[in-house]
Amino acid sequence: MPRLFLAYKLKTIKMRTVSFGMNISLDGYCDHTAFNPSEEVMDYFTEMMDGVDLFFFGRVMYQLMFPYWSDVARDQSGTAAENRFAQKFSAIDRVVVSRSLDSGDEKTRIIRSNPAEELLKLKQQPGKKISVDSVSMLPELISAGLIDEFKLIVHPGIVGKGRLLLEPGSLQEKLDLKLIDTIRFKSGSVALHYLKQ
Template sequence: MRTVTFGMNISLDGYCDHTVFKPSAEGSKEVHDYFTRMMDDVDLIVFGRIMYQLMFPHWSDVAKNQSGTADENRFAQRLTAIDKVVISRSLDQVEAPARLVRSNPVEEIRKLKQQPGKKISIDSVSLLPELIAAELIDEFHLVIHPVLVGKGRQLIEGGSLTENVDLKLVDTSVFKSGCVALHYRKS
């Protein structure tokens, strides 16, 4: 059975709007390196509509044109090389070779989890509570940025979980930029 992971950049106060993070060049390199290494064990990424539209076509263009920093280019190449599923009721199409799934994300992830392969990475804040409740997320990779933002989308909205989810800390990485990467597994 495949492992399902969830990874996200968040502020110290739990917000995950990537537009509020302004890491230094060194901090950006560290974060891109961390997520690029994490993707070495991933062969499928599941996006929700919002994250898909934030990530593409930006990273596809960076990969194609090599228009970012060396670290961004490596991240873009790795990200675009991985198979993708986009779960959305409102999108009409997705960029090939991604596959669009319109309904029942829990059953889709269950099915994918049973197939042979490497890890599956979930990249959707809106699907997170539903997938946690269905006990489908095995690991969490959170990169906490040293900033308080006080607004935006929270990682987990209040009241969206009906039970506590106990996790075990597996690894911690402290970056020179002040970001801290935390890797948890379900206990």
């Protein structure tokens, strides 16, 4: 779908908000296994989902999160904060973009291609926020004008390897954002909430 047409549709139709959320290190890496969120940060993640009724995942992030968190929700095998997160997280419907994933659970729908077109269709449907958790699709979704807000949790560590939030040259144009909220946690992590300008 041409970018100009997407931009026109986004301006003329009232749509759901698409929120991109990610854990990152001070040096911009997004390896979830490198972080150990405090109970306070886990509770922040849980509260973030109050306004969300759909996740939009790439395959890698989906397989990182499931079945791990659904197992924690079922077995109550985490800390109290992790169990609260797992209950809410695993109850939300999800769409996964993957050419190789054969199947998911009963709350998961798999699409094979055209993530920007699919996300635009989902934005036009009634509902709460859509949470996007995919670094691999981020440049395409930003370029299509589909991400409305960014919620980044910066953790106090330098990782030095892994997947960057955005690879050099992955965006054709600069994206200006407006900072609307900052939360500092006792652990040293900082939550940053930006809106697209």
